[in-house]
Amino acid sequence: ADVTVTDLEELQELLMVNIENNKQLVTGSVRAKVLKWGEDVTEFQPPPDYILMADCIYYEESLEPLLKTLKDLTGPETCVLCCYEQRTMGKNPEIERRYFELLQMDFELEKIPLDKHDEEYRSEDIQIVNIHRKQA
Numbered sequence: 001a002d003v004t005v006t007d008l009e010e011l012q013e014l015l016m017v018n019i020e021n022n023k024q025l026v027t028g029s030v031r032a033k034v035l036k037w038g039e040d041v042t043e044f045q046p047p048p049d050y051i052l053m054a055d056c057i058y059y060e061e062s063l064e065p066l067l068k069t070l071k072d073l074t075g076p077e078t079c080v081l082c083c084y085e086q087r088t089m090g091k092n093p094e095i096e097r098r099y100f101e102l103l104q105m106d107f108e109l110e111k112i113p114l115d116k117h118d119e120e121y122r123s124e125d126i127q128i129v130n131i132h133r134k135q136a
């Protein structure tokens with residue numbers, strides 16, 4: 001596969017280190033790019049086949065920019081896999097509830113049952129959700 005890994009500007013060096021440390025596992029191509037939620041995503045077009053999200057639901061101010069970016073990045077065939085740790089402290093449950101409420105305005109969600117998770121990494125507090133754009 002041709003893969004683009006993204007994060008903020010200040011984490012690009014760490015992404016590059018991780019790419020270098022794992023280059024023996026890469027059979028396609030991998031590149032690191034800056035992606036700030038809510039900003040222009042033209043350079044990431046056409047829409048990717050897959051988007052993998054990990055631990056992206058964590059503070060309220062990020063929800064709308066994250067959702068805008070997801071809408072801008074996805075096409076009708078894009079499959080989004082969202083993995084997150086379900087946190088029960090403080091405002092986390094409310095933020096998670098709000099994220100999925102907003103997400104369902106434009107996307108269909110399918111929670112992946114725990115028995116379908118990789119046995120080695122499965123945990124009761126780790127959730128995986130398959131997300132697709134709603135068809136017009």
